[in-house]
Amino acid sequence: MAFSIKMRASKGDKHISGAETIVMEKENIENITAGYIKRALEHELGAPDFINIKIDKINKKDIIYIDALPIKTINCKNKEDARRVAKNLLKNEGISDKLIEKSFKIIDDGGMRGAPILNLNGERLEPDKERGVRVKNISTTEELKEKILKNNIGTDRTVDAIAIASKVINLGVIAELCTSDNNSYTTGYVATKNGYFRITNLKQENENGGRVFFVKNDTNIEDLIYKLENKPYIIK
Numbered sequence: 252m253a254f255s256i257k258m259r260a261s262k263g264d265k266h267i268s269g270a271e272t273i274v275m276e277k278e279n280i281e282n283i284t285a286g287y288i289k290r291a292l293e294h295e296l297g298a299p300d301f302i303n304i305k306i307d308k309i310n311k312k313d314i315i316y317i318d319a320l321p322i323k324t325i326n327c328k329n330k331e332d333a334r335r336v337a338k339n340l341l342k343n344e345g346i347s348d349k350l351i352e353k354s355f356k357i358i359d360d361g362g363m364r365g366a367p368i369l370n371l372n373g374e375r376l377e378p379d380k381e382r383g384v385r386v387k388n389i390s391t392t393e394e395l396k397e398k399i400l401k402n403n404i405g406t407d408r409t410v411d412a413i414a415i416a417s418k419v420i421n422l423g424v425i426a427e428l429c430t431s432d433n434n435s436y437t438t439g440y441v442a443t444k445n446g447y448f449r450i451t452n453l454k455q456e457n458e459n460g461g462r463v464f465f466v467k468n469d470t471n472i473e474d475l476i477y478k479l480e481n482k483p484y485i486i487k
């Protein structure tokens with residue numbers, strides 16, 4: 252048996268902290284959980300009003316192991332430059348200018364807990380348009396985390412995001428566009444089958460953040476959402 256551990260914390264009605272992992276031994280649950288609670292309590296916005304810890308047993312044989320997408324950082328001097336880079340990466344995947352504009356507007360408007368799923372006609376496919384879809388049941392190996400952090404390939408946020416991006420692309424999502432909802436974190440990314448492209452200055456400080464998933468028109472949306480939320484993935 253393995254276990255999925257998830258933490259989310261909020262202050263007022265704002266989500267301020269979240270983390271999750273999959274552990275193979277039940278002996279590790281206590282330590283990880285304590286670390287997550289500490290992380291939530293020490294949040295820069297002050298202690299949360301609400302912390303939710305969820306621990307689910309999962310079958311080891313249900314876990315899918317995949318390689319992380321290759322990570323590349325593209326340094327851009329300003330937001331205009333960064334958005335042009337993001338746009339080109341998305342256009343290469345057959346996403347139209349109009350749809351790219353629409354997706355930038357969604358992330359810039361901010362305020363969504365999850366991500367909308369857009370098909371190539373620009374239609375929103377997720378049933379709950381307020382909430383969007385959240386990718387869950389993911390974990391990165393310690394080796395991947397170390398490789399990213401020790402070699403300065405990315406940050407803690409990269410470690411969390413590479414898990415999401417690698418899982419969604421593995422499940423057939425054409426591309427993901429993301430900027431951080433952290434005020435001061437301005438590096439965002441575009442993920443495609445060709446890699447995880449970190450793009451500096453994809454937003455300016457204090458602007459909203461968000462993520463969008465692009466899928467083919469013939470996607471089986473119920474199946475995709477079920478797997479995005481429930482299928483356990485370990486990214487190595």
Ligand code: PML
Nearest residue numbers: 408409412431432438439
């Ligand atoms: C990066 O790799 O540096 C970009 C990470 C964006 C993470 C978005 C978030 O904050 O959740």
